[in-house]
Amino acid sequence: MKYQEILHRCFRCGYCKLPSSYKDINCPSYLKYRFETYSPGGRMWLLKAWLDEEIKTSPHFAEILYSCAACGNCVEHCVFPKFKADLLNAFVAGREELVDQGAIPGIVSDYFKAIQLYGNPYKLPEEKRDAWAEGIGVPCYTNEEFLLYIGCPGSFDERGQKMARAVASLLAKFEVSFGILGKEEHCDGNEVKILGESGLFEVLARNNIEQFRKKGVKKVVTLSPHAYHAMRNEYPKYGAEFEVFHYTHLLARFMDKGDLLHGNSRIKVTFHDPCYLGRHNADYYTPRTILNAVPGIELVEMDRNKGDALCCGGGGGNFFTDILGSGTESSSRVRIREAIEVGADILAVACPKCAKMFEDAIKAEDQEDKIKVRDIAEIILDERL
Amino acid sequence: MEKIYQELKKIVGDQYVSNQPEERFFYSRDGGTTEPCFPDFIVMPGSTEEVQKIVLLANERKIPITPMGAALVLSGLSRPLRGGIVVDMKRMDRILEVNEFSRFAVVEAGTSEGKLQAYLKKHHPSLKHSVPDAPPMATIGGNILIHGSGHLSALGGFHTEMLNGLEAVLPTGEIVRIGSCSVSPYWFSRAPLPDLAGLFLGWAGTTGIATKIAIKLYPDRPLNDIDIFVMEDADSVPDVIRRLSGTAVAEDITAIMTPVPEWASGFQMINVIYGAESKREQVLKRDLLRESVKKYIKDKVGGFMPLYSDMKGRFMEAPASQLVRFADVKKGGGFEYVGAIMPIEVFPDAYRKGLEIAERNGVTYSTGARIIGLGHTMMFFYAYAFNRADPIDVKKAQKALEETNEAALTIGGIPWKAEVPAQQGIIRRMDPNTFKLMGRIRQTLDPNGIMNPGNWEVPS
Numbered sequence: 001m002k003y004q005e006i007l008h009r010c011f012r013c014g015y016c017k018l019p020s021s022y023k024d025i026n027c028p029s030y031l032k033y034r035f036e037t038y039s040p041g042g043r044m045w046l047l048k049a050w051l052d053e054e055i056k057t058s059p060h061f062a063e064i065l066y067s068c069a070a071c072g073n074c075v076e077h078c079v080f081p082k083f084k085a086d087l088l089n090a091f092v093a094g095r096e097e098l099v100d101q102g103a104i105p106g107i108v109s110d111y112f113k114a115i116q117l118y119g120n121p122y123k124l125p126e127e128k129r130d131a132w133a134e135g136i137g138v139p140c141y142t143n144e145e146f147l148l149y150i151g152c153p154g155s156f157d158e159r160g161q162k163m164a165r166a167v168a169s170l171l172a173k174f175e176v177s178f179g180i181l182g183k184e185e186h187c188d189g190n191e192v193k194i195l196g197e198s199g200l201f202e203v204l205a206r207n208n209i210e211q212f213r214k215k216g217v218k219k220v221v222t223l224s225p226h227a228y229h230a231m232r233n234e235y236p237k238y239g240a241e242f243e244v245f246h247y248t249h250l251l252a253r254f255m256d257k258g259d260l261l262h263g264n265s266r267i268k269v270t271f272h273d274p275c276y277l278g279r280h281n282a283d284y285y286t287p288r289t290i291l292n293a294v295p296g297i298e299l300v301e302m303d304r305n306k307g308d309a310l311c312c313g314g315g316g317g318n319f320f321t322d323i324l325g326s327g328t329e330s331s332s333r334v335r336i337r338e339a340i341e342v343g344a345d346i347l348a349v350a351c352p353k354c355a356k357m358f359e360d361a362i363k364a365e366d367q368e369d370k371i372k373v374r375d376i377a378e379i380i381l382d383e384r385l
Numbered sequence: 386m387e388k389i390y391q392e393l394k395k396i397v398g399d400q401y402v403s404n405q406p407e408e409r410f411f412y413s414r415d416g417g418t419t420e421p422c423f424p425d426f427i428v429m430p431g432s433t434e435e436v437q438k439i440v441l442l443a444n445e446r447k448i449p450i451t452p453m454g455a456a457l458v459l460s461g462l463s464r465p466l467r468g469g470i471v472v473d474m475k476r477m478d479r480i481l482e483v484n485e486f487s488r489f490a491v492v493e494a495g496t497s498e499g500k501l502q503a504y505l506k507k508h509h510p511s512l513k514h515s516v517p518d519a520p521p522m523a524t525i526g527g528n529i530l531i532h533g534s535g536h537l538s539a540l541g542g543f544h545t546e547m548l549n550g551l552e553a554v555l556p557t558g559e560i561v562r563i564g565s566c567s568v569s570p571y572w573f574s575r576a577p578l579p580d581l582a583g584l585f586l587g588w589a590g591t592t593g594i595a596t597k598i599a600i601k602l603y604p605d606r607p608l609n610d611i612d613i614f615v616m617e618d619a620d621s622v623p624d625v626i627r628r629l630s631g632t633a634v635a636e637d638i639t640a641i642m643t644p645v646p647e648w649a650s651g652f653q654m655i656n657v658i659y660g661a662e663s664k665r666e667q668v669l670k671r672d673l674l675r676e677s678v679k680k681y682i683k684d685k686v687g688g689f690m691p692l693y694s695d696m697k698g699r700f701m702e703a704p705a706s707q708l709v710r711f712a713d714v715k716k717g718g719g720f721e722y723v724g725a726i727m728p729i730e731v732f733p734d735a736y737r738k739g740l741e742i743a744e745r746n747g748v749t750y751s752t753g754a755r756i757i758g759l760g761h762t763m764m765f766f767y768a769y770a771f772n773r774a775d776p777i778d779v780k781k782a783q784k785a786l787e788e789t790n791e792a793a794l795t796i797g798g799i800p801w802k803a804e805v806p807a808q809q810g811i812i813r814r815m816d817p818n819t820f821k822l823m824g825r826i827r828q829t830l831d832p833n834g835i836m837n838p839g840n841w842e843v844p845s
Contacts, residue, residue: 008774011712011719012416014455014522021506022499022521034429034476035403036456037411049410060405079706080713303507327400 001097003090004051006083010044012036016074016087019308026304027074028313028331029067032324037064040074040087047094057103065094066105066323069331070194070316072279076307095196104196107321112197115204120187121320122156130182132161138168141179146171146250147217148178149231152187153319153352154223159359160352164223166377167247171221174254178221184211188222190230190276195317202238205230209240221245225276225351226315232281246277248286248350248376255293268298269379270344272335272358273309274351287350290376297379302338310335312357319353332361339371346374386425389446393428393470396438401429401476412453412463412471416712418721418771418783419461419804424451424471431476433552433560433596440594441558443470443835451837452590454495454527457519459722460804462531462589466839472594474526480504481597487573488512488602489549491566494526494595498704501525505602513537513605515544516703518755523704526595531802532587532726534755534764536658536703537603539635542758544600545586549574552597553585556831564599572599584826589808590837592830603636606660608667611700612674614655616687619733622653625687626729628677630760634659634670638756642736644749645714653736654690658701708768711751717772720751721782723789724766727798729756735765738792743769746785764801765793808841 017027017039025031030039037046046064049055068091078084098104111121119126132155141147148168153160171178189204208231212220220242222228232244269291277283284306291299304310313331318324327333336358339347349355358373386404393402403409404426413421425448430436443450449469456463465471474495482491483505492501498514499521505512515537517528528535529551533544541547550564550572561567563582564575575582584592614625622640630638637658644650657674661667681687692700699707712720727735736752743750748769755764767789771782790800790807794814800807812820823841830836 008772009713009716009718011709013457013520013709013712015520015706015709018499018521021503022497023503023507024500034401034473035408035411035427036473037407042411045411046407055406055410058406061407064407079709081710082713082716 001047001051002093003086004047006086006090007044007048007051009080009083010041011080012041012045013079014039014041015077015079016040018077019073019304020077021303021308023303026077026308026310028069028071028311028324031331031334032327032329033067038067040078043068043091043094044087047090057098057101059105062098062103062105063323065091065098066108066195066317066321068316069311069313069318069324071275071311073311076279092194092196096198099196105321105323107323108195108317111195111317111320112192112200115187115192115200120152120156122152124156127183129155129185130180131155132164133168133180133182136165136169138172139179140182141215141217143216144179145177146219146221146245147212147215148180149188149220149222149227150180150185151222151224151227151352153356155185157352157356159356163352163355163375163377166375166381167223170251170377170380171247174251174257176250186211188227188230190226191317191320193230193234201234205235205238209235209238212240212242217242219243219245221247221250223247223352225274225281226353229276229280246283246286246350248277248290251377251380252286252289255290266296266298267345268300268343269346269348270300270302270339270342271305271348272312272339272354273306274349274354275309275311275315277350278309279307287348287376291348291379294380300342300344302342304338310338312354314353314357319357326364330361332357333365336361336365336367336371340367344371346372346379348374348376348379350376389442389448390426392442393426393439396442397428397430397435401431403427412473415456415459415461415463416719417459417461418719418779418786419464422464422466423468424465425468426470427473428470429473429476433554436472436554436594436596437558437560439470439472440554440556444557444833447833448835449838450594450835452594454524455497455520455522457523458531458802460802460807462802462804462840466805466837469835474524474594477596482572483509483512483602484571484573485509485512487571489572489599490514490602491572491597491599492525494524494598496525497521498523498525498528505605511605512602514600514602515541515547517544518704518708520709521704525600526598529598529600530586530590530595534757536637538755538757539630539638539759540603541601542761545582547601548582548586549599549601551582551585551595551599553593553595555593556833556836566599584830589840591827591840592836604660606662608661608664609658609701610661610667610671611656611658611692611697612671613690613692613700614657614678614687615690616653616681617651618686619653619736621681621686622655622732623729625655625678625681626732626756627760629655629657629674630756632673632677633759634673636660639753641753643751656700711768711770714749714770715772715778717770717774717778719773719779719782720768720770721786722766722768723786723793724764724801725790725793725798726801727763727765727793727796729760729763731796731798732763732765734796735793735798738796739767739789742767742785742788742792746781746788748781748785765798805839809844812841812843
């Protein structure tokens with residue numbers, strides 16, 4: 001197994017479970033399950049035991065590995081600088097081994113099958129990928145400066161579609177030269193990779209790279225931080241040469257255009273850092289720069305923010321597999337309580353998965369009258385309450 | 386066994402009990418070198434009442450119970466020596482009360498040190514508790530019950546001395562309150578009542594399960610500083626500690642002796658941390674410290690290390706995350722740790738014995754001490770790094786640990802959080818009537834012998 005040489009170096013000290021303030025548990029799977037086995041240290045020790053044949057492959061072992069939300073809190077807070085960067089890589093390597101053994105949970109297998117057969121995890125026809133753009137006049141990519149890449153949740157999930165429309169409308173309003181692939185777009189594969197199917201990921205990545213090359217794409221702007229991460233950090237390994245941006249990077253360029261920004265109501269907003277923009281790519285300031293520039297917004301911080309942000313629980317494939325599951329101690333619900341605690345009217349997000357996870361959590365917490373989830377583009381468009 | 390499993394599920398809910406090989410593997414060991422002992426079940430109660438029901442079930446079925454905090458002692462105390470149920474207490478992590486006037490906090494026993502630290506910083510910034518140098522996941526309950534010490538131990542002594550009271554479930558299932566909380570709504574003190582807290586402190590979970598803990602809080606001063614006195618002569622260290630601690634200005638005094646970097650090998654570095662309300666007070670305290678050891682400075686035997694202000698934070702970090710990193714010096718994920726409680730005057734012997742044992746066993750070491758009270762005693766520690774992937778290296782560290790425990794006893798100290806062989810060493814030297822009394826107390830409290838059996842026993 002890749003990275004097996006670091007497994008025995010874990011001291012199970014537990015810094016990986018916490019934010020830098022030590023306030024509370026910051027590892028979504030440990031927060032939910034509370035057995036040590038579901039913590040990063042637990043996974044390190046179990047993987048070693050598994051390779052040493054002290055424990056066997058089992059559905060429970062697979063559940064433990066697949067409950068990791070890949071949020072990167074462990075990488076951020078592990079106190080061992082010489083191997084911390086590879087903690088998450090080791091967990092993904094463990095998943096890859098399970099894939100090779102055919103021992104993955106059924107729901108993960110279904111996910112891979114759906115990608116293979118339908119091209120998306122929603123098992124919907126690929127022709128419907130442009131459904132989100134109906135009626136708003138978004139141009140198909142020909143030779144514009146930017147390709148706006150939407151991804152699966154933005155294309156097929158109702159909440160993601162709403163966010164995609166807001167982003168596209170805003171880019172148009174700011175007169176950005178961009179186009180979309182529409183029906184021709186394909187899955188970016190980030191979750192495929194993190195779920196341990198590196199072979200399928202390579203196929204998806206290379207197909208996308210080839211398609212972009214043929215179309216002469218030089219700059220890609222993504223709706224989702226997950227796609228941003230894959231295209232920025234993984235695609236270059238397969239020859240990608242285009243520049244990659246998250247949509248907030250483009251929006252930030254227009255924040256000095258006061259006449260385009262509206263805000264009649266004074267409103268308290270707290271921002272949730274998406275793991276793939278924040279911890280995985282170290283951008284904590286672009287979204288805040290935008291929010292601070294929008295009139296009428298008072299930006300307040302939750303205790304756990306930036307590198308300490310508590311993941312929504314939708315990462316690591318859990319958005320689709322739901323292995324982490326719901327319940328009062330699910331990280332999305334804990335996060336909603338945290339946002340309410342700071343008195344926010346709006347929980348601002350910059351990721352379609354976070355948007356969906358938190359809207360569900362607000363319903364589960366029965367707090368729909370108290371707080372709303374809004375994407376940054378929706379906030380700029382003044383679609384606030 | 387299936388029936389017990391179902392009973393446990395009824396008590397805590399399906400989600401919080403496991404008999405799966407994965408959990409049984411992980412909870413059979415800690416980060417040290419002791420051999421694994423497998424539990425049959427791991428259970429995570431969420432309330433005192435659930436703990437009570439677990440204990441009653443264990444009594445009825447005569448199943449051993451081992452309570453566990455964060456399992457960070459490194460001496461295997463949370464291993465279930467005779468199997469049975471491991472009770473992971475970390476779901477009981479609510480902070481129940483902070484009293485600003487009488488300076489105490491009441492928490493559930495599974496509350497982590499880090500959680501209380503963060504809570505006080507946010508909600509009661511003028512107060513702090515004594516943070517041990519264990520990682521922040523260490524539980525308040527676990528640390529108190531093993532006679533822990535920490536960053537305010539020069540001021541307040543062992544953490545057991547900072548205990549105001551507790552709630553515990555007895556081995557027979559009764560819930561008891563100890564200290565003022567047994568009489569009053571305030572958890573302010575153990576005095577003036579007969580002090581029953583001793584029934585639970587230092588017993589390695591053999592007399593019951595603590596479920597709530599009240600601890601003393603201390604002022605968190607706006608100005609904090611550190612002075613590090615460096616010297617080479619180990620024989621003079623007791624006197625230097627006596628002088629520095631005698632000024633009664635320190636919150637924390639620790640001595641660190643480490644072979645790396647090489648140039649610092651043989652140095653005795655005595656760190657003195659103190660807080661102040663004003664610059665004037667800070668200067669006065671610094672002057673008092675310097676005055677106390679001026680003889681050594683004048684004789685050029687030692688002196689205070691110059692430190693830039695931005696470097697000081699690293700030395701004052703609580704807990705000191707740097708200490709944990711020692712586990713990776715051999716790229717091996719572990720160090721074994723002997724803490725021994727000793728009188729200050731045996732410091733030179735303790736230091737030399739540690740070096741001798743480390744050299745003889747070929748282990749990478751770090752040693753040091755935390756001073757308890759105004760130099761009333763110290764917790765002298767020896768840490769031996771090992772490579773977990775190398776069984777021979779693990780054995781070497783284990784041997785060094787055993788030799789160190791024996792050496793600590795020989796020079797008049799007592800191993801802290803002693804694992805079973807060290808407990809045996811202590812029992813061999815203990816006044817027989819004391820040990821008999823311990824046995825009678827256990828027999829009275831735990832007639833079925835279910836509480837963490839195998840600890841504090843004469844081997845049969």
